[in-house]
Amino acid sequence: METSVVGEEIKIPRQTKPFLKGITFRDYQVELINIACSKNRGLIESPTGSGKTVIFLGIMSCYPKLNILVLCHTVTIISQTIEELKKFGFKDIQQFGGGAKIQKPSKRIVISTIQSFVKLNQKDYIDYFDCVIVDEAHAVAKQKSNYSKVLGNLLAPIRLGFSATPLKDPEAKFTYEGLLGKVIGKLTMKEAEKLEILAKPKLKLIKADYPDNLTSIWNYQDTYEKIRENGKLVNGERLKVGAYTAGITENNPRNQQIVGLAQEFSSKKQTVLIFVTHIEHGILLQDEIKNLVGCTVPFVQGSTPQEERDIIKKELLLKKIKICIATVSWMEGLNIPNLCGILLAGGGRSEKQLLQKIGRVLRRTKNKEQAIIIDMLDLGNRHLITHTGDRLAIYSDLGWI
Known part of the structure; x- marks a missing residue:
């Protein structure tokens, strides 16, 4: 099985420290944010309920001048992500999917379902974004998929995936490593329970x-x-x-x-x-x-x-x-x-x-x-x-x- 690594040539240092109004980051969240900003690409595994959204919003706060794409595969996740972005004061947000008209990217932060984004002309986004974040990255599991098509076209040097579900299938592993990178940070369910993060x-x-x-x-x-x-x-x-x-x-x-x-x-x-x-x-x-x-x-x-x-x-x-x-x-x-x-x-x-x-x-x-x-x-x-x-x-x- 052939694989290729996309977007590893350039590294972008973070522009500021992570900040979300009203949030005091936990130690493990700070650690994962720092790893992501340092590595620029890779997968972070963190169980549902452990503050995964806060982690990637914290990463986004470190790059206030970059164009950022957040890809999801359900409208529910899009709605919740936009709600959280607005709650923490993020502005200049554009939504694709979930009833929003599909057009070419024009704002700093774009939130989209993969089903909607794949319909765009690649010329309109190939070099528009500096950073792409994939929520529920276990969906990036097949070489011939919408995610592979979009991520393969993007030139964004920062590419991060978040998942609560470990990816064990060989094809899935090769695919996400080629398109996003290897696992760079991990919090297990047992660790989260011991830290009293999870019930x-x-x-x-x-x-x-x-x-x-x-x-x-x-x-x-x-x-x-x-x-x-x-x-x-x-x-x-x-x-x-x-x-x-x-x-x-x-x-x-x-x-x-x-x-x-x-x-x-x-x-x-x-x-x-x-x-x-x-x-x-x-x-x-x-x-x-x-x-x-x-x-x-x-x-x-x-x-x-x-x-x-x-x-x-x-x-x-x-x-x-x-x-x-x-x-x-x-x-x-x-x-x-x-x-x-x-x-x-x-x-x-x-x-x-x-x-x-x-x-x-x-x-x-x-x-x-x-x-x-x-x-x-x-x-x-x-x-x-x-x-x-x-x-x-x-x-x-x-x-x-």
Whole structure:
């Protein structure tokens, strides 16, 4: 696999010390800011809730005369970043994406989704920026991607990535090292917990109920009849139920357990976020909660408008909503510090997704020193047992079990 290093020829010293009004940087934040300004390029790994945004805003404050591009991959992250920039007095900001008209860069600070920025003519940005910062840099994982195209065209000598998720895949490692640089600074979840930056995790493992026939299902995915529509083959009638559908999505006893656990949070005036993988699962849980608890809870999915997401987030912050369901579309860029717990209803085996979901609840506040994480032990099918084992291995690596 061939790799090339982009933008390493020039180094730009910082122009001033880091400063954000009202913020006293922690020692580890100062250390990471200094490393970034010294190296000019590379990846910083810092867990969700550890003040990652404050770190890269601190870096931006060191370069008040440079043109800076911040790339994100969701509108939610863009909205929160712009909100933070304005809060700390940054000016001359231009937004691409999230409803903002796409045009060529004209201001000192540009915040954009990668999906919008890649549509620009490269002549309009190739030498415009002195610094590029990639938030959630684990998205820079493929050689043939929008990030590779944009970062490969940019001549910005300062190029930094921030991620809460370690990148272990060889292709991802080669890609981000070529486009951004190697890992130059790292704060682990264990270190953040010891420093009392993150809330102490309380992991609860609940053995999931399951139907008797689940053990005899050998296929993981559902099997569908293939029919032709407008010249294309699409799924028709479902012919065979897979282990995921029978054991998780449509597993009524398990879903009732999840609703009961969510109701416990609500009865204690605590907030909980229920993560699902499939939209159908979220809808079933939403209906089950309405039937058993008597209230309609919000369900955030990919199609949920940003304005609606902002309202739900605000109501969770104010604890007007106690229970919320979400797909993985809300596992990044979600800042609800007083969230009491998460309920992992969707199973799965992805370490990246699991760490991102966990990060939603680990933010520490004056009134929250402990965060509750509930996972379902799915032991009724060989596929689900394997996935459960993979998640348990991740918890073991974190020192939680």
